[in-house]
Amino acid sequence: MGEKIKKDDIIKALLDMAFAHSTSGTSLSDIAGALGIKKASLYNHFESREDLILRTTESCAEYLASISFIPADIDSVAKRYPPETVLKGIVSRYIKMHEKSPLFQIYTFVESQKYFSPEAAKIIKDEREKITAQTCKVFEALLEAGTVSVKKELIPDAAQWFCSGVCDIMSIHLLERKKIVMENPKSGEGELFTLSGDDSSLDRINSLAESFSQLLK
Incomplete structure (x- = not known):
C-alpha cells in the first residue's frame, strides 16, 4: 500500500489482523507489515498501540450506532x-x-475486548439497548x-x-462461522465471508420467531 495511508486504513488492518490472531496477538509490526509500511509510519496517526486500539473501538461504536435492527x-x-x-x-x-x-470483524473485535475495555463493554450495552428499543417498535407495530x-x-x-434469544443465537452462529472462515482461508475479502455453512442457526431463528409470535397472540 505504500507510505500514503489514512487512519481508516490502519484501523481496518487492525480489525483484520485481530480477527485472525486476536487483538492481544496483534502487534504494531504485524499491522505495518500487512499495510506494507514501516512501523514508525503508524506513529504519524496514533500515539501508541493503546491509542490505536482506543480509536478503533471508537470507530466500531460509530459504525454499530449506524446499523438498524429493523427496517x-x-x-x-x-x-x-x-x-x-x-x-x-x-432477525435473519x-x-x-x-x-x-x-x-463481522467489528463484532469479533468488540466482543473480544469487552472484558478488558470499558469502552467496548459500553458498546455492547448500547447495542443491546438499541435493538431492544427497536424490537419494542416492532411489537407495537404488530399490535x-x-x-x-x-x-x-x-x-x-x-x-x-426476545433480544436475549437473538443475541445468543447470533453469538453461537458467528462463532461457528468464524471457525469455518479460519479453516478455509481465501485470497479475496468478498470470498472470505461467503463460505457455505449449515442452516442450524436459521432453524433456531425460525423456532424463536414462531414461539414469540404465539406468546404475543
Whole structure:
C-alpha cells in the first residue's frame, strides 16, 4: 500500500489482523507489515498501540450506532405480513449483516475486548439497548396492525427476552462461522465471508420467531 495511508486504513488492518490472531496477538509490526509500511509510519496517526486500539473501538461504536435492527418501513411491513414472518425477517437480516465485512470483524473485535475495555463493554450495552428499543417498535407495530394482542405494558419485557434469544443465537452462529472462515482461508475479502455453512442457526431463528409470535397472540 505504500507510505500514503489514512487512519481508516490502519484501523481496518487492525480489525483484520485481530480477527485472525486476536487483538492481544496483534502487534504494531504485524499491522505495518500487512499495510506494507514501516512501523514508525503508524506513529504519524496514533500515539501508541493503546491509542490505536482506543480509536478503533471508537470507530466500531460509530459504525454499530449506524446499523438498524429493523427496517425503516416497519409499520407497513407489520401490516403486510404475519408476526412470525416479520420476526424471522428482521432477525435473519440482522444476522446476515453481521456475517459480512466489516461488521463481522467489528463484532469479533468488540466482543473480544469487552472484558478488558470499558469502552467496548459500553458498546455492547448500547447495542443491546438499541435493538431492544427497536424490537419494542416492532411489537407495537404488530399490535397496531391487529396481528397480536399482547398488552402494551408487557412489550418492553417481551422485547428484552426476545433480544436475549437473538443475541445468543447470533453469538453461537458467528462463532461457528468464524471457525469455518479460519479453516478455509481465501485470497479475496468478498470470498472470505461467503463460505457455505449449515442452516442450524436459521432453524433456531425460525423456532424463536414462531414461539414469540404465539406468546404475543
